[in-house]
């Protein structure tokens with residue numbers, strides 16, 4: 556890919572619509588902030604995006620992780636090596652990032668494959684900063700950490716308060732007919748997932764950047780958050 560990338564909102568860019576999404580936020584004085592690291596070898600596409608922004612790998616100053624699935628931390632070792640940027644994650648994600656292990660939640664064949672990849676091509680990287688629910692990172696006007704267990708137990712999301720942008724990881728996706736919750740077959744605990752999503756929806760995000768699918772915008776889908784909230788309440792009562 557060549558040329559300057561389009562911004563999702565001013566200052567926020569993404570590799571969106573492929574196997575897994577990665578987002579890059581220009582934090583001004585804080586440098587570039589990368590959310591998740593894609594599949595194994597995914598660092599190459601991320602570094603390409605950084606260059607298309609007219610920047611160099613060393614301009615990446617923070618790597619923020621939502622959860623320890625291989626499609627979100629596959630490129631992390633390489634991204635960390637190329638940028639030198641410290642890695643921020645939940646305490647529970649640390650064991651998946653620093654060891655060749657995967658969070659349990661997907662069907663057995665995928666677990667076996669992810670384990671194999673973790674041991675071979677993924678590698679490990681050190682977590683520099685552990686974050687927990689309610690922490691606000693002093694970056695780009697404030698990035699709030701929200702514990703969102705469900706899809707996996709270690710899952711966290713980030714809310715960029717200034718622009719009301721939610722980096723939702725795999726708590727939500729847009730792979731179906733619009734915005735929806737993580738689906739049962741890939742979810743560690745569905746009840747926990749629903750509770751987490753209710754907390755995310757209560758933030759009334761203007762933009763939701765999911766790990767999979769397209770970027771969701773409230774301005775283009777009025778009423779969706781209320782509808783999703785009602786649907787989740789209904790599913791919980793079943």
Ligand SMILES: [Zn+2]
Nearest residue numbers: 622624706725
């Ligand atoms: Zn995941």
